[in-house]
Amino acid sequence: MDYSQFLAMRQEIGVLLVFLLVFLYDTFMPKKALNATAGFTAILFSIFTVASFVWGNVGTVDAFAGMYSTSPVCSMIKNILNVGVVIVLIQSVRWTNGDMMVVRRGEFYELLLVTLFGMYLMISARHFLLFVIGLESASLPLAAMVAMDKNRYESHEAAIKYILTAVFSSAIFMMGLSFVYGLAGSLYFEDIALQLGSQVDTLLVVALAFVIAGVGFKLSLVPFHLWTADVYQGAPTSVTSYLSVISKGAAAFAFLVILVQAFGQFYSAAWEWMLYALIILTITVGNLFAIRQKNMKRFLAFSSISQAGYIMLGVVGCNEMGLAAMMYYILVYIFSNLAAFGVIGAIENQTGKVDMTDYNGLSKTNPWLACAMMLAMFSLAGIPPFAGFFSKFFIFTSAINQGSIAIYVLVLIALINTIASLYYYLLVVKAMYISPEEPQIATFRSALSERLGLWICVGGVIALGIVSFFYDAILEATANSPMFAFIG
Amino acid sequence: MEPVIPIIILALPLTMFLVLGLFGHKMSHPLAGVLGTAGMGVTMVLAYITAFTYFFSGNPEFIDADAHTRLQSIIFNVDWLAFTDSLVLRLGFLLDPISALLLVVITTISFMVHLYSNGYMRDHHGVWEKGFQRFYAFLSLFSFSMLGLVVATNIFQMYIFWELVGASSYLLIGFYYTKPSAVSASKKAFIVTRFADLGFLLGILVLSAYTGTFNFTDFTSTEVAEGVYRVSEGTAEGIRAMIQNSAAPMFMGASVLTWALVLIFMGGMGKSAMMPLHIWLPDAMEGPTPVSALIHAATMVVAGVYLVARLFPLYLMEEAALNIIVVVGALTALYAAMVACTQIDIKRVLAFSTISQIAFMMVSLGVARPEFHHGLGYMASMFHLFTHAMFKALLFLCAGALIHAIGSNDYTAMHGLRKHMPITHITFLIGCLAIAGIIPFAGFFSKDEILTATMGHSMLWYVWMSLVAGLTAFYMFRLYYLIFWWKEHKVPEGHHAPHDQPWTMTLPLVILAVVSCFAGFVPFGNLVTWNGEEMFDSVSFFTNFKALDWSVASISLAVAVVAILIATAMYKKENPLPAKMKNALPALWRWCHHRFYWDELYMFITHKIIFGCISKPIAWFDRHIVDGTMDGIAYVVQRSSYAIRSLQSGNIQRYVWVYLIGALLLGAVTAICLM
Amino acid sequence: MFSNILIYFVIIPLLMLAGFALCRNDKQIRAVAVIGSTILIAMSVWLLVDYLALRQAGETAEMLFTGSWEWFGPLNICLAVGVDGVSIAMILLSSIIVFAGSFASWKIDDARHFFMWLLLLSTGVFGFFISIDLFTMFMFYEVALIPMYLLIGVWGTGRKEYSAMKLTLMLMGGSAFLMLSLIGIYYHSAPEGGQLTWNILEIAKNDAISQGWQYFLFPMCFVGFGVLGAMFPFHTWSPDGHACAPTAVSMLHAGVLMKLGGYGCFRVAMYLMPQAANDLAWIFLILTGISVVYGAFSACVQTDLKYINAYSSVSHCGMVLFAILMINTTAMTGAIMQMLSHGLMTALFFALIGMIYGRTHTRDIRLMGGLMKIMPFLGVGYVIAGMASLGLPGLSGFVAEMTIFVGSFEAGMKDFLAGAGSLRLVFTVIACASIVITAVYILRVVGKLLFGPVQDEHHLQLTDATWWERLSVITLVVSVAAIGCFPNFFESLIKFTFSPELFRAIGL
Amino acid sequence: MEITMLYYLIPSLIMFCCGVYGFITRRNMIAILISLELMLNSVDINFAVFNRFLFPGELEGMFFTLFAIGIAAAETALAIAIIINVFRVSEKIDVRDVNKMKF
Secondary structure, X not given: OOOOHHHHOHHHHHHHHHHHHHXXXXXXXXXXXXXXXXXXXXXXXXXXXXXXXXXOOOXXXXXXXXXXXXXXXXXXXXXXXXXXXXXXXXXXXXXXOOHHHOOOHHHHHHXXXXXXXXXXXXXXXXXXXXXXXXXXXXXXXXXXXXOOOOOOHHHHHHHHHHHHHHHHHHHHHHHHHHHHHHHHOOOEHHHHHHHHOOOOOHHHHHHHHHHHHHHHHHHOOOOOOHHHHHHHHHOOHHHHHHHHHHHHHHHHHHHHHHHHHHOHHHHHHHHHHHHHHHHHHHHHHHHHHHHOOOEHHHHHHHHHHHHHHHHHHHHHHOOHHHHHHHHHHHHHHHHXXXXXXXXXXXXXXXXXXXXXXXXXXXXXXXXXXXXXXXHHHHHHHOOOOOHHHHHHHHHHHHHHOOOOHHHHHHHHHHHHHHHHHHHHHHHHHHHHHHOOOOOOOOOOOOOHHHHHHHHHHHHHHHHHHHOOHHHHHHHHHHOOOHHHHHOO | OOOHHHHHHHHHHHHHHHHHHHHHHHOOHHHHHHHHHHHHHHHHHHHHHHHHHHHHOOOOOOXXXXXXXXXXXXXXXXXXXXXXXXXXXXXXXXXXXXXXXXHHHHHHHHHHHHHHHHHHOEOOOOOEOOOHHHHHHHHHHHHHHHHHHXXXXXXXXXXXXXXXXXXXXXXHHOOOOOOHHHHHHHHHHHHHHHHXXXXXXXHHHHHHHHHOOOEHHHHHEEEEEOOEEEEOHHHHHHHHHHHHOOOOOXXXXXXXXXXXXXXXXXXXXXXXXXXXXXXXXXXXXXXXXXXXXXXXXXXXHHHHHHHHHHXXXXXXXXXXXXXXXXXXXXXXXXXXXXXXXXOOEHHHHHHHHHHHHHHHXXXXXHHOOOOOOOOHHHHHHHHHHHHHHHHHHXXXXXXXXXXXXXXXXXXXXXXXXXXXXXXXXXXXXXXXHHHHOOOOOHHHHHHHHHHHHHHHHOHHHHHHHHXXXXXXXXXXXXXXXXHHOEOOOOOOOOOOOOOOOOHHHHHHHHHHHHHXXXXXXXXXXXXXXXXXXXXXXXXXXXXHHHOOOHXXXXXXXXXXXXXXXXXXXXXOEOOOHHHHHHHHOHHHHHHHHOHHHHHHHHHHHHHHHHHHHHHHHHHHHHHHHHHHHHHHHHHHHHHHHHHOHHHOOOOHHHHHHHHHHHHHHHHHHHHHHHO | OOOOOOHHHHHHHHHHHHHHHHOOOHHHXXXXXXXXXXXXXXXXXXXXXXXXXXXXXXXXXXXXXXXXXXXEHHHOEEEEEEEOHHHHHHHHHHHHHXXXXXXXXXXXXXXXXXHHHHHHHHHHXXXXXHEOEHHHHHHHHHHHHOHHHHHHHHHOOOOXXXXXXXXXXXXXXXXXXXXHHHHHHHHOOOOOOOOOOOEHHHHHHHOOOOHXXXXXXXXXXXXXXXXXXXXXXXXXXXXXXXXXXXXXXXXXXXHHHHHHHHHHHHHHHHHHOHHHHHHHHHHHHXXXXXXXXXXXXXXXXXXXXXXXXXXXXXXXXXXXXXXXXXXXXXXXXXXXXXXXXXXXXXXXXXXHHHHHHHHHOOOEHHHOOOHHHHOHHHHXXXXXXXXXXXXXXXXXXXXXXXXHHHHHHXXXXXXXHOOOOOHHHHHHHHHHHHHHHHXXXXXXXXXHHOOOOOOOHHHHHOOOOOHHHHHHHHHHHHHHHHHHHOHHHXXXXXXXXXXXXXXXXXXX | OOOOOHXXXXXXXXXXXXXXXXXXXXXXXXXXXXXXXXXXXXXXHHHHHHHHHOOOOOOHHHHHHHHHXXXXXXXXXXXXXXXXXXHHHHOOOEHHHOOOOOO
């Protein structure tokens, strides 16, 4: 066996290394030093992130007989996720330093890093066995993380909902896989594509539907999304923010990889239309639910559902442009959503309040927090000059590249939905800025880590769009990707 | 002619307006009055110089001495707004007989009114009227607009100033803006004329769209030299041919030219208060009396007549249009005269008399034909315009003096004033004689020529108009007697007896009275004719007198005298005869007194139909249907959000159930679609 | 990049924005606002003079001062700028209104944030007018829209939350259609195999949008911009929005922002898709023709000053779109003139209404009266604005409307004589009729509000305009009069824009 | 009688359906976990059967089965831990009572 193959996995190995160091730190350091676990992890991971940017890209390499594959695109999406994780880590410092978390501080970070590792595998897997391992290691530890808030009942309820539906979903997913295996005789993506030919039969369609359902669960596409809101609401805010951006970003990419690499030739025959239906449902239902939410975390859960629909628009285009637009969207979405969760977390940590009505008049008492929240909302709603506008515009542009009238209709529906989404994002702005009621939250100064996290997010929200470097870099990484060879 | 003086004629009033308007409130009252009056005086002198130069200099720009034909001369013409390459809106100065005539009339009356207002616009104790400076500013604005109107070189320039005179009329009628009646009168005047202007505008659009020009000279004249034109029927015929040869020469059974001319005439009807667009003029008497004299008697209201006269060669091309003018004019003349017989407010009587007299001019234009005495009707119309301006301004200014002295508009508060206000009495009497058409006062000659022209056209209209002339004499003398005779004047307790007004007010009366006595002798036939050709070979003071057709003149004179006698019998001394008359024909009296209920009809149309049946439903529709749809969409979204909330039931088993169904449906529907 | 003057129209508002953030008190904020907006006016005048000088020198390019800097290279998105007469007119209009608006909001609460949002809005407006790249144009368009929400929501009056939300959502609804059609245009911007582009000039030159696609994209584009241009039946945001907005915002919104709609229809929809514009004009002619009279009739029975003016804006802006659809040089010139004219006079109206409301605390005309006596300056200003609105010669409304009517009638006659139906002609006549209705509602307001006896004793104690209010009003009145008195200057400035390019495809 | 693939697949499918049915109808969370095990096991059978009958020369399916069993075990362990947590907090084991967060 050629052990140099492991070099291709250097990003995964990096994550494992960080995990190991954190684990060792948590296990062997004296109790006093454990207060610094959070900072230690954040710094360590930041170093890893930088290193990964510098040395992570090894070009297009297949390893382990093609089960694992990395390419500039894969390394780019991993780097993007790393950036998000850095922000999550920074934002979570205050929460993990709380009294309740004293004994579990280390666990949180270890679990988080394991899930990240799982997501890396999902991204790089070119074989369904590896993919399933990645998927499960990305979702099972999350259940434990969701349940981390031991004293809150909601946290447990969220965890039970998550674990049961997740296992159900993976059962369905694997059922689908078993059919695929029966039809193709292999679990390699490429082999599947080669073996299946272009003949579509009913069993394959059902298998495909099950596979889509399984991954759609991670992405929380409607109608596989029902766990999302409850889990987001119940989980600790840091976990929610992690769940909503990182896990979603990884799943979106993996989804695209599976669809185009394993089932690429059925694009126009089968799953193009499935995606249309799912996108329309996801965006619309997500928006409809978001409209009347009062709990901020639940509200953002539904907003993230509809955002997932927009992310999927990058998949239907099925070309490099779409891939780039999707990755860019994920990047921007990470910053915007984490800014929102950063504010929610800061306020929750200080006052324990998470209702929208609690935000009334926030601009008077905490103008900076309110401003950060407003920018996040504008960016999520796609208002220029914030990054969200650019990502939305590019994802629509890439979708329309496909050129059929149907895609125009699809994009039009998505665009009309942006009006509804603008409505509920503006509701938050309205509560903070316009509502005449007495402010519910007294003026306070948030922790340094929270402020740092917010500044990074706000900086990203403003700069990511206007500075074209980021988009160009992503597009460069995706250029000439061989991924779309099977799109017929 | 150098354009310097014409430019000053236009620029001076405009400057006065700006100066008085912007800085007036910082000036003392007398300064503003003197400034305004002096400015107008200078303008008047310059206008006289211009007119004199035009008529009598013999300059080849102005007269073709060999053909004894007066020419049209464009003094200057600057591009103001180029719609297209050919349709260019220019501001210019066209000097021809009628514009020269109007320059004189406008500046004269305007100056008189400026002068007169110095006295009128303050009370007996010498306290100035509030907004005195503003008043002068508006007067200047009006003078500017009116002058710009008459010297217009193209129909669009005329439209511009047409609008401007409308606006200044609005401002002046509403001068006493705290008085609700004045406000509503001004509003009414503006809106009614605006409605008429819509017709005018459409007429212009039609005409210009077919002919590709706005210029009057392109419609009616041929160029004889650079900037000098001669009225020619041939050009008008060319226009008619151009329209007839176009792809769509007819519209709804009438020729496009007729439509255009009638639409343009509609604008004239509005400004000149022809029935049924006359209703604003009686109400316009809410303005200060000098304003009524200037705008609503002498100048602005004849703009309609002027407009038709300006395009007269074109109107000649369409018999139908001229017939409409005659019918409208004749009906209006009779209607206004009948109503004037029953009004109590002296200004309203004068207002209706104005309507009636303008209708005379219209009829005269309508019946004018080149084949009858070189277009006598046209000349008569302009002649009447001139004389009427003088004596009607005189009458209004007299009325102003009376109102100023008495403090009321109703003759019931006057009676028997002849001893108290002798100068006013005499001048008013001269005015009455002039309008009644008694030789040798001004009105006699002009009216006589109108009747002659009418007779030349149709016997029916001749009889009709003679009757109206008789009515005119009757109601004017009715007014005269009721003001100055009827019974002794009773001075209310604690008031001074009425007396003649200060010289600033009396002097204009005297001047105008003198003019009214002699204006009839101006040899108009040699000055103003439809095509500029002189009517007489030589002229003297008695030219008009000599040219009288006595068969007509004696009849009209007789009619006037009889009418005056009847009025004398009825109104000289207090007697029950008028009341008996009124009771004998109650319905007629009531209809006349209520002006045939035109106002009520308009009220009904505007309030009930336009506001009630159009605006309100539209506003309702907008709020409830259009806006309601938008709100409705939001409502539906909100409702559907609630309707599907049970999907998120919180129950894990329901969740996976939905999940499973979703996955199966996704597969099944796709599979079915593929088969 | 920084050698191009146009860029500074975006940079200066942004600098002002930064300046507001640094200011320490209201005085400094006002100083920054005044200095900045004066610089903007100076720059627009400079631009105007420069432009005319270049034209005089025989420059015949469609757009001058062009520049293009790559932004998102792979998508060929550039920051492309360039102006022609129309854009310059709009830039001039915007800077005048920003200037007047700054003075009109002299004493606003929380001036720092107010001005920051206002200047963000202005940035969007200026950016929109200088852009010739569809992407940047659209971006600036949206930048201009969103500050409205907070400006109305925070500083507004009445049902401000509802109105602000409605306004924002409806306008964003329009821009949803717009975005789709712009992306569609991008994908058809070049012939098969050519380099796709967002640049308007290049798209027009390529002329590669097929007829079918034009039919598909044009209505969306026109409706998208038409919503902002208050086209029936998408106008209902306007009355509510204006009624609740603070003074300067109403001024800017009605004065400039609504012009974005007309400008966009002209610059994008008509210019890039002339074939569809010609063939589908009838649909929008009917809608805009309805707008014209409908708005005017609605205004007749309103009792709230701002509602009256908002409906009047519907009518006047309807006229803009109406004229653009005539596809006739004269009418289109008139449309641009009308944009200028309406922008200035409606800003004047809203400024005055705001000032009056600030004193009487009511906008219901039934509760006011005789204000002319109490506040003559504002009263005279209002009368002038009213006269401009009803088309008095010498003020801006007249020249604009007359140009539109002459042009439309010409276009209508052309259709009629060519046997192509009389729709244009009929609607021209209907639109002409609006001048009467306009007179009705304007005089109704003037009569009730300013004239007649004083309705409310308390009003007798009110004061006339302060110096900053006077300055604001005078600026606008002078501008209105300048256009009204020297129309040829503006007309020739605008007219050159209508190059044969625009009419080429439809054989005009 | 020759034992064909169907003889395995049909029971596997029935197992799967039973699992789904159990998940949806049982109220006890432990029972639900058992139902989930049924579903996962039916997947395992599928893989094994496909490998054995269709692609006898390879071991991909078998490996997958092995991994799937391992994953199922991990899932069960985690789920039971969380169920115990829930029980500790709310003293309930009925899945229908776990619905505080909804709509």
